[in-house]
Amino acid sequence: MPRGASPRREREAKKLERKFKKEKRYKGREDEVAARIVNKQRAKAGETKTRHKPARRTTSRRKHRTGRSTRKSK
DSSP states (O other): OOTTOOHHHHHHHHHHHHHHHHHTOSTTOHHHHHHHHHHHHHHHTTOSSSOOOOOOOOOOHHHHHTTOOSSOOO
16 A cells, blocks of 8 residues: 555555455455555545546447438438
């Protein structure tokens, strides 16, 4: 965990590590994955210098094209 992580976040990371080991997920990378998850949560909660930016939602191409026709049939 990074230096600025609170004890609560550190406990949460350890809990995730144990959970992943028990479930045999992320073999050999349990600590890395747990730290990434906790860091993402910290950023989203505004506990880091750089805050989490939610993904931009763009309208799909299909939505733009509905109701339009490029050629007129005779």
